[in-house]
Amino acid sequence: MTMRLDEEQCRSRLGTAGHGVFGTVHAARGVDVVPVVWVFAGDRITIPVDAIKAKSGARLQRLANLDADDRGVLLVDHYDDDWSRLWWVRVHGRAVEAVPSGEELDALAAAFPAYRSRGAVTKTIVMAVDTITGWAAGG
């Protein structure tokens, strides 16, 4: 048995923090996807842009992509060798670069120890939730 999750079930499984995959539109490649961590509060997904998991130095491709097209998607996927335990939740929305609020910094630090040091998160991507869908196996 498989089931489409309703919005309340999706939000419950999503929780308030976690890791997932963030997708943006890339003009040439079509789609870019990157692993991210995130916190969820006030109907906003906040994805840190940090100085820890440092990339190539130039403006992050995901930010350049959002400059041109602000449609983003976050997938939170639970994989298990036992396929009766599979589930995923997906959030679509408009995403923009932002400066983290104190509340967001606190939530990120609470969820991810690496963010407890001052200055670890310098900016964020904030996605306003448009639609949430999800699916679960088993039942």
Added chain:
Amino acid sequence: MTMRLDEEQCRSRLGTAGHGVFGTVHAARGVDVVPVVWVFAGDRITIPVDAIKAKSGARLQRLANLDADDRGVLLVDHYDDDWSRLWWVRVHGRAVEAVPSGEELDALAAAFPAYRSRGAVTKTIVMAVDTITGWAAGG
């Protein structure tokens, strides 16, 4: 320390089978992403379309998306609470619907027990590898 993986390292970490996230272009939503399993051989990523993790019955959105735009991406992401163990590998390419070969069915059955029953995999998405990139923390 973090490092960009070279192509050989990417292929080594990717291996011959696994699970990940597959992204396609959706005209209205921008990007669609779904969890998938896959096998990799002959420079082709093969993603089964199966009758087990059944969806809503209509033609799968990922196939409709590929009809309109064949650019696909697969992300294989290793997450760990210890961020020195993070890594990911990403494959971009052109993806098309296909009928599985006997070799592909054997590889899928070897990697995923649920695919051992005849008829479990009826078609596939095959992505010819264009570029592979990857990243690892630690070192």
